[in-house]
Amino acid sequence: MLESLITSKTRLRLLVKFFVNSKTQSHLRGLADEFGESTNAIRKELNNLTQAGFLVKESDKNKIAYKANVKHPFFSNIQEIIRKYLGLDKLLEQILERMGEVSQVILVGDLSRGIDSGKIDVVVTGDNLNEDYILNLSSRIEELIDRKVVLTLLAERMLSTGLVLFDKEVGA
Structure with missing residues (x-):
């Protein structure tokens, strides 16, 4: 059902990745390997979710780590939707x-x-x-x-x- 609302499979997978467990963090290349998708497709969705404020970036040595923005006003709502989806x-x-x-x-x-x-x-x-x-x-x-x-x-x-x-x- 959520697939009809969020038509990008990559975006939905990223939301599941980061909102099931708010402690989860990951890097672009790790996500590309895990999802079996190109880094460009992952980067585009990470940028969209970061610009919307749903994800935050943290510099980790020479890499950028992404994680859910637990301070976002809709964080608990999105987490609840993702958990219901699963x-x-x-x-x-x-x-x-x-x-x-x-x-x-x-x-x-x-x-x-x-x-x-x-x-x-x-x-x-x-x-x-x-x-x-x-x-x-x-x-x-x-x-x-x-x-x-x-x-x-x-x-x-x-x-x-x-x-x-x-x-x-x-x-x-």
């Missing part, structure tokens, strides 16, 4: 619905680094997690969001190595 809102809703005593839901893997590979890796921590529910949940979520979902259950809290979508202790 189905993270539905994924979180399904996990919290009947999973048990969930402590954390952490996005790990490619998507936590802003790489939309079509696969979503999620770690769920908590006590007395409903393992029967989890067996059916992956396929149900995959149908809802049209992406491969891999859920990993842990009893112990984990230090965030990815993007925290829910943390009961922090209240987020």
Whole structure:
């Protein structure tokens, strides 16, 4: 659906890259390699997004690093749209619905680094997690969001190595 609003696939991929996880930053050549596109196509969209104020440039030695402008007035709105586009809102809703005593839901893997590979890796921590529910949940979520979902259950809290979508202790 978002593809009909944002017709440039490169721009959409850049928005996903930088707005799924606001800590993500990247260089022109790295993005060109990752997306398999020319540096000119990437540069054009980076310039458009930077001029609009959605991205900021930072000088990093001899390279320019780009990242999301978290101070932009629409930052949280864009981040929410991108997360909905990826189905993270539905994924979180399904996990919290009947999973048990969930402590954390952490996005790990490619998507936590802003790489939309079509696969979503999620770690769920908590006590007395409903393992029967989890067996059916992956396929149900995959149908809802049209992406491969891999859920990993842990009893112990984990230090965030990815993007925290829910943390009961922090209240987020």
